[in-house]
Amino acid sequence: MSAESAFNLRQAFDVLDGVVVDEPVVVDGFARFGGYELVGHSSQTNEFCGTFLSFKGCLNVDGHEGKVWKGLDCTNKAFIRVVHHWCNNPRCSTCYESGWSVREAGKIEQRLVVGAKRFGLVQHIVASVPLRDYGLSYGALRSAVIKALFVRGVVGGVLIFHGFRYNNVEEARRKRVVVGWYWSPHWHCLGFIFGGFSKCRHCEFCDRSLRGNCRSCSGFYGRSMDAYGDDAFIVEVMEERKTIFGTAWYQLHHSSIDVSKRRFHVATWFGVCSYRKLKVTPEKRKDLCPICQEDLEKLFHVGVRRIVKVKGQCGYVGSFLDDVFDEDGRANWVLASSSTYR
Secondary structure, three states: OOHHHHHHHHHHOOEEOOEEOOOOOOOOOOOEEOOEEEOOOEOOOOOOOOOEEEEEEEOOHHHHOOOEEOOEEOOOEEEEEEEEOOOOOOOEOOOHHHHHHHHHHHHHHHHHHHHHHHHOOOEEEEEEOOHHHOOOOHHHHHHHHHHHHHHOOEEEEEEEEEEEEEEOHHHHHHHOOOOEEEEEEEEEEEEEEOOOOHHHHOOOOOOHHHHHHHOOOOOHHHHHHHHHHHHOOEEEEOOOOOOHHHHHHHHHHOOEEEOOOOOOOOEEEEEOOOOOOOOOOOOOOOOEOOOOOOEOEEEEEOOOOOOOOOOOOOOOOOEEEEEOEOOOOOEOEEEOOOHHHO
16 A cells, blocks of 8 residues: 555545554543543542632723623623632642643743744644554653654644544444444644645645645645655644634643652643743733723622522523612622721
8 A cells, every 4th residue: 555545544534444544442441541641530639629719800881881791781791700619730630721721821821922923824633553663661652753844844832732633423334343432542732833724724625535646745644645755744734723722722622641759740842942942931810801901800799689609509600791780780790909808
């Protein structure tokens, strides 16, 4: 089989003559394989995880005049957010989604925004490890992934490790395998491609079924097809992303960690975005009102409305609109910084 045919076969991730060419189902427990597991699949770190901490919000009703948030009229309304305690441990089943993932996504966004000013648009890239390399150590696999990305023109970015993929009912039926998680190490990369990706993005042959036409092209997929014959890595550029933060958060949300290591970094930087080459002054991510973009402030609730503060309980809402004053003109919300409530 030629390199081009093998490339197209692996791109399809399908079944040929009853032989599964996708990664094998070798799961040791639920979403665990050896020392690896999905984030958020351990026990809660401590009793404070996810508990109510405070309210934050925006009382700038003038700035909310005539605005709409989630289909709701914001006129004369305050924006309120419930704040919880998060331990920021990626293994914690309570905190990984709204704590650790949010914090890490903010850090990733901050560095990539700075990098984009020098290297262009951030692209979402997926690099899949060939079956022959599944037995290699994490360090060896990561080095091989970086080499494969460099060869294809990815000059730098952040790598987010995923040890597992998931077969839904439809995929399991098509591949003739079981439904669920299976071991399939790959990396999601948010990074920069030398020369950009617009040449491939808007090409009529960018579709996987037509990828054979890319071999004579100097674009990303042309380089990728040439490199595939040497390293057997499948490297795909995903659809245009909406936000850096949103993409980073989603990929962190179902990433993997090596629990055998005391300090395992899910997200690591390489190339022109490495800590040595890209200097970024860390800044605390601003917490802004989604309606008027003003800074959110700590608030006290002094009204009579019952607010569910426990995430997961019936009636819980993480963010909502409310009246600043009740029908009698008495305050429902006051700033925590006001002298009366210090």
